[in-house]
Amino acid sequence: MIRKDNIGRGACRARAAALIAIGSLLPAIMTGCANRIATPANRYALVIGLGTNNGGVTCRNADYDADDMGTLLGTTGWTSVNRLISSSNGSIATALQPTYGNIQAAVSALASEVGSDSSATVLVYYSGHGLESNGYLVPYDAVESDGYIHDINKCISPATLSNWLGAAGCRNKILILDSCYSGNFVDPGSAVDTSPQDSNTATGTTETGLLVAAISNLNSLVAASVEREGDPSVMTISAAGSDEQSYSGTSAWSNGVFTTFLLDSATHGDTDNDGYITTTEAYAYAKAGIATYWNPMYLTYGYALLPHISGGSGDLVLFVNQ
Amino acid sequence: MKTIRHSRLALFFLFALSAASAWAEAPGAAPVPPAKAVWRLDAGLSGAWVPSWEDERPFLSAAGFGFDAGIGVALGNWIICRGGLAFFSVGSSGFDASLWRYRAFEGLSLSLESGYRFMFDGAELDLLAGGAISASRYAATSLVTAYLSVLLEPRLLVPLRPRGLDGWRLDFMAGLPMEYLFRGAAQSFSLGLEAGLSLRLGKGGR
Numbered sequence: 001m002i003r004k005d006n007i008g009r010g011a012c013r014a015r016a017a018a019l020i021a022i023g024s025l026l027p028a029i030m031t032g033c034a035n036r037i038a039t040p041a042n043r044y045a046l047v048i049g050l051g052t053n054n055g056g057v058t059c060r061n062a063d064y065d066a067d068d069m070g071t072l073l074g075t076t077g078w079t080s081v082n083r084l085i086s087s088s089n090g091s092i093a094t095a096l097q098p099t100y101g102n103i104q105a106a107v108s109a110l111a112s113e114v115g116s117d118s119s120a121t122v123l124v125y126y127s128g129h130g131l132e133s134n135g136y137l138v139p140y141d142a143v144e145s146d147g148y149i150h151d152i153n154k155c156i157s158p159a160t161l162s163n164w165l166g167a168a169g170c171r172n173k174i175l176i177l178d179s180c181y182s183g184n185f186v187d188p189g190s191a192v193d194t195s196p197q198d199s200n201t202a203t204g205t206t207e208t209g210l211l212v213a214a215i216s217n218l219n220s221l222v223a224a225s226v227e228r229e230g231d232p233s234v235m236t237i238s239a240a241g242s243d244e245q246s247y248s249g250t251s252a253w254s255n256g257v258f259t260t261f262l263l264d265s266a267t268h269g270d271t272d273n274d275g276y277i278t279t280t281e282a283y284a285y286a287k288a289g290i291a292t293y294w295n296p297m298y299l300t301y302g303y304a305l306l307p308h309i310s311g312g313s314g315d316l317v318l319f320v321n322q
Numbered sequence: 323m324k325t326i327r328h329s330r331l332a333l334f335f336l337f338a339l340s341a342a343s344a345w346a347e348a349p350g351a352a353p354v355p356p357a358k359a360v361w362r363l364d365a366g367l368s369g370a371w372v373p374s375w376e377d378e379r380p381f382l383s384a385a386g387f388g389f390d391a392g393i394g395v396a397l398g399n400w401i402i403c404r405g406g407l408a409f410f411s412v413g414s415s416g417f418d419a420s421l422w423r424y425r426a427f428e429g430l431s432l433s434l435e436s437g438y439r440f441m442f443d444g445a446e447l448d449l450l451a452g453g454a455i456s457a458s459r460y461a462a463t464s465l466v467t468a469y470l471s472v473l474l475e476p477r478l479l480v481p482l483r484p485r486g487l488d489g490w491r492l493d494f495m496a497g498l499p500m501e502y503l504f505r506g507a508a509q510s511f512s513l514g515l516e517a518g519l520s521l522r523l524g525k526g527g528r
Contacts, residue, residue: 037417037419037421039421040419040420040421042420043421077421118378119419119420120420121420121421171378171379171420171422172420172421172422188465189506189507190467190506190507191460191465191466191467192465192466192467193464193465194464194465194466195464207464208466210429210430210457210458210459210466211430211457213457213466214429214457214466214467214468215457217466217468218468221466221467221468221469222455222468222469222470224467224506225467225468225469225470225504225505225506226469226470226504228504228506228507229506229507230507231376231506231507231508271462272414276417276421278414278423280425280460280461280462280463281462283462283463284462284463308464309463309465311460311465311467312425312507313374313376313424313425313460313505313506313507313508314379314422314423314424314425314508315414315422315423315424315425316421316422317417317421317422320421
């Protein structure tokens with residue numbers, strides 16, 4: 001005779017086994033739900049490269065950075081790519097110099113292309129000089145003929161660029177900066193950025209641990225999450241922290257250090273193999289490349305850097321592998 | 323807005339407590355065992371479905387998993403307190419039509435719950451409710467956040483009889499952990515399936 005409680009126990013175990021099976025399959029089922037999405041035809045990019053400034057000031061590889069980035073974007077899911085490049089190489093220099101006025105007009109043109117299409121995506125890429133003072137970007141005509149900047153208002157501040165981008169009536173905005181002190185443009189939003197803003201201090205490139213960062217900022221972090229603090233309106237990736245420089249590489253490099261790895265991320269940065277390289281994936285790939293191949297050799301000279309990325313819960317596709 | 327959200331939180335707790343009380347007093351409920359404190363350790367693995375949403379952004383879901391361990395004390399049918407520590411990881415969501423998605427995140431959470439347990443035919447059904455504080459990092463970034471969440475979890479405990487545990491009670495545990503995460507601009511809900519083991523410490527009592 002089978003005891004009644006044994007029957008019940010057997011049934012419970014069978015149910016439990018079924019629960020385990022479903023539980024273990026759930027992540028696979030969820031991951032499998034991701035479908036390939038048609039690349040939208042409302043993705044507009046602007047690349048700006050300042051290989052030379054007025055007054056004979058140069059920034060090695062910045063012109064090639066913008067040119068190569070423009071070419072890459074044109075084949076990875078961007079509808080249109082406008083260029084503003086100053087260069088001693090006549091084949092890549094554009095007819096319009098990347099002056100303050102021309103940069104402003106080009107960003108406004110992006111906003112015009114978007115119109116009222118809130119689902120559009122705009123991208124601005126900049127490679128050139130950045131000032132120690134709040135990371136201001138340096139247009140061609142900000143440098144006078146004597147090689148110096150006399151009026152900082154001819155440079156582009158984070159607030160100014162944010163205003164220009166704000167005119168675009170879309171939710172998806174990407175800003176990528178390969179310039180010194182560009183971390184000033186990165187807004188961590190409701191998060192804390194644990195990556196050092198200057199990698200050349202005594203602590204080097206060491207990042208603060210998760211628990212230490214969370215506990216030491218607990219009040220502000222929890223308050224930000226409860227208050228539903230908004231995400232940054234622009235997804236920004238910077239080549240460097242707010243207190244460190246970005247580098248053009250050695251004479252053997254054909255692009256800047258950060259842009260070299262960013263360009264390479266289009267081919268090797270798709271960590272989840274879904275055919276899309278998002279801004280987070282590209283950032284992570286570039287950061288890992290710099291940490292592996294550049295910083296170990298140049299930290300002792302004070303030339304280390306680490307890219308930064310803005311906060312917020314969202315992520316955007318940067319390159320579509322087609 | 324803050325007042326309204328806090329009111330909803332309070333209402334949720336009131337609802338959970340009143341539901342537990344109503345069940346406890348329902349006709350046919352199991353007899354109340356002697357009031358002796360029973361301590362239990364538990365650990366489990368879970369998989370979860372995690373949809374997220376925020377203003378002007380679509381509802382997109384992701385998959386997640388977690389490992390959870392805790393210690394609790396029960397007195398009679400009441401689970402006075404259970405403290406838990408969990409590691410969790412939530413993957414990226416799917417993309418919307420504009421190729422935007424929610425980032426993956428991972429981290430640790432510390433939870434505090436209480437609840438009620440129903441005992442029948444050697445098995446036990448626990449209903450736990452509480453809150454948690456979590457520290458997480460957006461995956462592959464150096465961005466750390468911290469947030470609060472509300473928890474609700476029914477758990478079924480089925481006794482196992484392994485050798486070498488003289489007088490101790492080991493249960494197989496299966497649960498449906500639910501969590502509402504106040505993650506800033508984005509809000510997330512997690513519905514999971516959990517399986518694990520629960521060990522009653524000491525002999526006697528239930």
